[in-house]
Amino acid sequence: MCLSIPSKVTHIDEESNVCTVDTMGVERKASLDLIDQPVVIGDYVLIHIGFAMNKIDEEDALASLEVYREIIEKMEEEDRRQAILEDDNCPNRG
Amino acid sequence: MSDLQLKDLYDGFRDPDTIKAFKKIIDEDAKKLEHPINIMEVCGGHTHTIMKYGIPQLLPDNINFVHGPGCPVCIMPKERIDHAYVLSMQEDVILVTLGDMIKVPGSNGSLQDARSKGADVRFVYSPLDCLKIANENKDKKIVFFAIGFETTTPMTAALMDTVIKQDIKNIYFHINHVTVPEVMRELIDSRDEHVDSYNHQIDAFLGPSHVSVISGSKIYEEFPRDYKKPVVVAGFEPVDVMQSISMIVKQFIENRCELEIEYKRLVSYDGNKKAQDLINIYFEKISLFKWRGLGNIKDSGLKLRDEYAKYDAEVIYKDILPIAQIEDHKLCICGDILRGMASPPECTIFGTACKPSTPIGSCMVSSEGACAAYYKYGNLL
Ligand code: SF4
Numbered sequence: 001m002c003l004s005i006p007s008k009v010t011h012i013d014e015e016s017n018v019c020t021v022d023t024m025g026v027e028r029k030a031s032l033d034l035i036d037q038p039v040v041i042g043d044y045v046l047i048h049i050g051f052a053m054n055k056i057d058e059e060d061a062l063a064s065l066e067v068y069r070e071i072i073e074k075m076e077e078e079d080r081r082q083a084i085l086e087d088d089n090c091p092n093r094g
Numbered sequence: 095m096s097d098l099q100l101k102d103l104y105d106g107f108r109d110p111d112t113i114k115a116f117k118k119i120i121d122e123d124a125k126k127l128e129h130p131i132n133i134m135e136v137c138g139g140h141t142h143t144i145m146k147y148g149i150p151q152l153l154p155d156n157i158n159f160v161h162g163p164g165c166p167v168c169i170m171p172k173e174r175i176d177h178a179y180v181l182s183m184q185e186d187v188i189l190v191t192l193g194d195m196i197k198v199p200g201s202n203g204s205l206q207d208a209r210s211k212g213a214d215v216r217f218v219y220s221p222l223d224c225l226k227i228a229n230e231n232k233d234k235k236i237v238f239f240a241i242g243f244e245t246t247t248p249m250t251a252a253l254m255d256t257v258i259k260q261d262i263k264n265i266y267f268h269i270n271h272v273t274v275p276e277v278m279r280e281l282i283d284s285r286d287e288h289v290d291s292y293n294h295q296i297d298a299f300l301g302p303s304h305v306s307v308i309s310g311s312k313i314y315e316e317f318p319r320d321y322k323k324p325v326v327v328a329g330f331e332p333v334d335v336m337q338s339i340s341m342i343v344k345q346f347i348e349n350r351c352e353l354e355i356e357y358k359r360l361v362s363y364d365g366n367k368k369a370q371d372l373i374n375i376y377f378e379k380i381s382l383f384k385w386r387g388l389g390n391i392k393d394s395g396l397k398l399r400d401e402y403a404k405y406d407a408e409v410i411y412k413d414i415l416p417i418a419q420i421e422d423h424k425l426c427i428c429g430d431i432l433r434g435m436a437s438p439p440e441c442t443i444f445g446t447a448c449k450p451s452t453p454i455g456s457c458m459v460s461s462e463g464a465c466a467a468y469y470k471y472g473n474l475l
């Protein structure tokens with residue numbers, strides 16, 4: 001029953017306090033009654049049963065993605081080093 | 095200001111290379127573990143991700159999952175469904191509820207069965223849809239059968255708030271909201287009554303994250319502090335789960351026992367104050383709530399405060415709501431599954447008498463239930 005797919009706010013109706021969001025290309029409406037931060041068009045929010053629950057913290061999201069990229073790079077480097085070391089130790093090297 | 099794209103979010107947190115990178119880190123770290131660790135994922139959303147992406151197969155042998163209480167649908171006892179059933183059978187009632195609830199069998203059948211007997215039962219995507227139904231059916235009583243953990247409670251409170259502010263006269267509430275820390279405590283505390291090794295079944299928790307979006311991570315503070323069980327509040331994407339496991343493993347090898355948040359992009363320590371306040375205005379704790387398979391758990395349920403009794407279907411329909419206590423099906427081991435003591439294939443009727451088309455326990459009914467997840471993704475086992 002829970003979707004964790006982020007949605008992008010595309011429109012805000014101030015009067016009804018309802019926003020329109022784009023969730024992977026699907027347009028939906030969601031109430032802003034429960035969100036405790038200001039929301040502007042372009043924000044990413046988490047929608048749960050018809051309500052915007054929280055803004056997705058872009059800085060944190062980007063920081064995580066950056067950390068992941070670094071981990072992969074480091075891994076690859078280690079993989080490379082490992083491969084070279086193994087190669088170095090290879091008795092068949094001649 | 096930012097260059098965040100929806101695509102980055104989807105791809106980034108599902109990226110196979112990142113998953114593999116975490117697998118490597120976990121594999122290395124797990125070699126340093128002194129004993130195997132069992133991680134309970136409390137929430138069905140995590141069970142789903144874990145099964146769908148085959149995460150158990152990615153992990154070394156000394157890291158295991160135990161599936162927890164899962165989903166509000168899985169834990170709804172037949173007694174409450176029977177309430178909904180009886181209410182839906184009232185001529186002037188339209189019973190409204192969310193999600194898979196409609197398929198969960200009660201002792202007379204499910205809400206779907208009630209519907210086939212002529213009851214007006216409606217499934218909505220959002221509690222707010224009740225407003226439209228109420229407006230279009232002024233001669234009917236709309237009973238909202240409210241379900242869910244901390245995640246969905248504020249939405250019910252928001253509906254209540256609107257009903258009062260707009261003085262809507264035909265919406266009533268049947269409240270089945272339950273709270274997560276109490277059940278986690280029960281799962282740890284109940285060890286004495288159960289198999290002696292039970293306490294060792296849970297070494298750490300993946301904390302339900304949508305619950306914490308509302309309540310903040312602070313609700314899990316007692317588990318590392320008083321019970322020496324680390325908690326990592328984890329997001330639902332496979333990378334989130336892998337990173338969270340890695341964080342748990344690191345805690346063990348570094349001899350730490352802490353509450354950490356992996357899902358920082360949505361969860362804070364304090365959570366959503368506005369939602370919490372709204373909950374406090376309308377709800378209070380009830381002393382006992384029965385969880386399907388787990389029995390009565392102290393302080394684990396909510397009810398409308400007495401001043402709102404005129405909206406409370408349990409008060410208004412007191413005379414017709416059944417009070418009988420009902421035992422679960424003899425062969426169904428949902429209780430053990432919800433306690434993290436058994437896994438679905440251990441049930442003798444798993445996949446035979448009990449499958450999604452003919453569910454016996456609600457672990458099979460809810461699409462997020464452990465049995466349903468095993469049935470659907472079982473080929474990954
Ligand atoms: S409703 Fe969703 S988020 Fe809440 S416990 Fe169930 S699966 Fe988890």
Ligand code: SF4
Binds near residue numbers: 425431443448457
């Ligand atoms: S397979 Fe069915 S009967 Fe067995 S534990 Fe799961 S839900 Fe219960």
